[in-house]
Amino acid sequence: MGLTITEKILSKHAGREVKAGELCIVSVDGCMATDTTAPLAIKSFKEMGGVSLHDKNKFHLIIDHAAPAPNERIANLHQLMREFADEQGANLFDIGSGICHQVMVDNRKVKPGDVFIGADSHTPTCGALNAFACGVGSTDLAAIMLTGKIWLKVPHTIKVKLNGTLPMNISGKDLALFVCKHLTISGATYQAVEYDGSAVQQLNLSQRMALCNMSAELGAKTGLVNPIGLKLPYSFSPVFADEKATYSKIIDLNVGNLKPQLAIPDSPDDVHEVMQFNGTKITYAFLGSCTNGRLDDLKTAAKILKGKHIAKGVRLVIAPASRQVLMDALADGTIQTLIAAGGTIINSGCGPCVGTHEGVPGDGEVVISSANRNFKGRMGNPNAKIYLGSPETVAMSALYGCITAP
Amino acid sequence: MIYGSTHIYGDNIDTDRIIAGKYTKTLDISSLATHVMEDLDPSFHKKFVKGDIIVAGDNFGCGSSREQAPMALKAVGVSCVISKFFARIFFRNAINIGLPVLEIPGHDIQEGDVLEIYFEQGKVFNKTKSKTYNATQLSGVMMNIVKEGGLVNYLKKYKTYQI
Ligand code: SF4
Numbered sequence: 051m052g053l054t055i056t057e058k059i060l061s062k063h064a065g066r067e068v069k070a071g072e073l074c075i076v077s078v079d080g081c082m083a084t085d086t087t088a089p090l091a092i093k094s095f096k097e098m099g100g101v102s103l104h105d106k107n108k109f110h111l112i113i114d115h116a117a118p119a120p121n122e123r124i125a126n127l128h129q130l131m132r133e134f135a136d137e138q139g140a141n142l143f144d145i146g147s148g149i150c151h152q153v154m155v156d157n158r159k160v161k162p163g164d165v166f167i168g169a170d171s172h173t174p175t176c177g178a179l180n181a182f183a184c185g186v187g188s189t190d191l192a193a194i195m196l197t198g199k200i201w202l203k204v205p206h207t208i209k210v211k212l213n214g215t216l217p218m219n220i221s222g223k224d225l226a227l228f229v230c231k232h233l234t235i236s237g238a239t240y241q242a243v244e245y246d247g248s249a250v251q252q253l254n255l256s257q258r259m260a261l262c263n264m265s266a267e268l269g270a271k272t273g274l275v276n277p278i279g280l281k282l283p284y285s286f287s288p289v290f291a292d293e294k295a296t297y298s299k300i301i302d303l304n305v306g307n308l309k310p311q312l313a314i315p316d317s318p319d320d321v322h323e324v325m326q327f328n329g330t331k332i333t334y335a336f337l338g339s340c341t342n343g344r345l346d347d348l349k350t351a352a353k354i355l356k357g358k359h360i361a362k363g364v365r366l367v368i369a370p371a372s373r374q375v376l377m378d379a380l381a382d383g384t385i386q387t388l389i390a391a392g393g394t395i396i397n398s399g400c401g402p403c404v405g406t407h408e409g410v411p412g413d414g415e416v417v418i419s420s421a422n423r424n425f426k427g428r429m430g431n432p433n434a435k436i437y438l439g440s441p442e443t444v445a446m447s448a449l450y451g452c453i454t455a456p
Numbered sequence: 457m458i459y460g461s462t463h464i465y466g467d468n469i470d471t472d473r474i475i476a477g478k479y480t481k482t483l484d485i486s487s488l489a490t491h492v493m494e495d496l497d498p499s500f501h502k503k504f505v506k507g508d509i510i511v512a513g514d515n516f517g518c519g520s521s522r523e524q525a526p527m528a529l530k531a532v533g534v535s536c537v538i539s540k541f542f543a544r545i546f547f548r549n550a551i552n553i554g555l556p557v558l559e560i561p562g563h564d565i566q567e568g569d570v571l572e573i574y575f576e577q578g579k580v581f582n583k584t585k586s587k588t589y590n591a592t593q594l595s596g597v598m599m600n601i602v603k604e605g606g607l608v609n610y611l612k613k614y615k616t617y618q619i
Contacts, residue, residue, distance in 0.1 A: 075617045089483055090523055098611040124481045171521040187523035187549035189607045201597045201617045235468050236515035240544050269543055404477040425472040427495040
């Protein structure tokens, strides 16, 4: 009998060996809340009788979902976060820092082997770093702020093996969409997903993050990648699954001949080949989000758009995932290329992904987006249609004014 | 005991449709009630009576971690949500804020059925169909959180988690 990566990490943090199905209380190495979830978490923390944080160095506040504030109501919530951070001496990443998940990685707030909990459903993004990263709501987070711990049921693990040599035009996002199609939007509910296989080993950190990010769309508690091939800018001891670990399911998918993937409205698991929708007119393209707003995503788009201009009647909105990404993309000329091609750069943060500000689509508009969700109303207007694809697909579609396979 | 009439929704009702992201940035919980289910069912407010029960298929509450989703349902007066199974963050959030939620795999509850719910026992009696359902048992920690009326009260009392 062996242990999965999840069982190993949770056992270490529970102080005893735990297996799938068991309840345990684990210590938390890091946690975070955003401007959507922090105000409620702070309120609950105070209602619980919280006076000071269990460990101020392990708690991070990020203002990313509606930043800078679009109205006075949200401005006041941001103030509340700033005041709380000041009062507690906690880390605050203010407007322009970027999307919480990216900010945590850029600033090395999550590391291999950690238990990391975020009050944001896409927290599994950080599973790419070989950590157990899991999303919760505000009150669960408040409990961690107070106690430094969380209770969890150790999840069973589904192993998803992606085999083959990745074709040139296929990215981590295409793999994520392909997995969504196979597992469906509820296919990993209450479970962990471990990604493995030769195709995954070829992925860099950014692509691994895109893959783990959409574990949230499978309903998973967390998503992790076999750390073989993982390169980080510091040394670390990887946590591998035991060879005899028990999985609830092992899924083998061959991706050697995979074609670019597209989720069509209104669900991230309604996935088809982009080609089948070639020619569908779009007016709005969004490049960004915690799935695909990283440097290599922007570079990929810039490569496609270099020396060209997006189609007439199309808006291309670009939100770099973090300040670091923005600075790197400025330094190498990526941003200049995207602007010259007609793109509009907005503040590093969630941008229009969640429909609060900075680019809400109009009635009847068709959007191609590099984000992770296309539920009805997701971008702020239930009368717009959202297609999800890779940065390549978004750039090609912006260029031609219609959905176009890279 | 919870007693009420049911409104049926399908599979995979996501948190964006329970309460859209644009309304979530607030601590004014009553404003959430105004917009609950807006994109999913524009007639919701016309037919919903305080104390009614929401019954769904698979995976109710999938999507975002926003606790505003169960809060909005609680604020509008939903007395209980029944689903074949819930998305995990929604499920935890609902228990944490004291909104009764029950998983009944394979239920056949229909629109307008009148239910009598014994939440802590996990028993649901469908008066319309004269039929009893057993809900999936909550884990020990969750049951204790329920008994205290939510996680805030639980931690006020115990200071830390107990298993
Ligand atoms: S970019 Fe979108 S999906 Fe990611 S954290 Fe922000 S709102 Fe959520």
